[in-house]
Amino acid sequence: MRLNEYRIMWIMVLFDLPTETKKDRKNYSEFRKKMMKDGFSMFQFSAYLRHCASRENADVHLNRITKNLPPKGHVGILTITDKQFGMMRIFYGREEKEKPPIPQQLELF
Numbered sequence: 001m002r003l004n005e006y007r008i009m010w011i012m013v014l015f016d017l018p019t020e021t022k023k024d025r026k027n028y029s030e031f032r033k034k035m036m037k038d039g040f041s042m043f044q045f046s047a048y049l050r051h052c053a054s055r056e057n058a059d060v061h062l063n064r065i066t067k068n069l070p071p072k073g074h075v076g077i078l079t080i081t082d083k084q085f086g087m088m089r090i091f092y093g094r095e096e097k098e099k100p101p102i103p104q105q106l107e108l109f
Contacts (some may be wrong), residue, residue: 008082017073027070034068039062
């Protein structure tokens with residue numbers, strides 16, 4: 001039972017970054033692009049998700065995020081188990097929608 005719903009993790013990054021100056025917009029864009037290059041996908045505007053096979057794998061991505069933090073703005077990082085993520089309910093208006101698909105994990109030994 002190496003991979004189970006209590007060991008598999010999701011990282012959610014929530015951010016509110018300034019975009020008033022050209023430099024602010026560049027910082028915003030670079031932060032977002034680096035997250036996407038690291039496997040994060042947009043959940044909502046300024047909210048990105050990444051699936052991780054383990055806590056140790058999640059720590060690697062958490063370190064990358066903190067290394068790439070922009071100089072200004074607010075960034076919140078939430079790590080939850082796959083079990084907790086599975087209990088989330090998502091709505092568009094009053095209509096309930098399905099959660100994002102769980103990515104396929106490939107492990108090499």
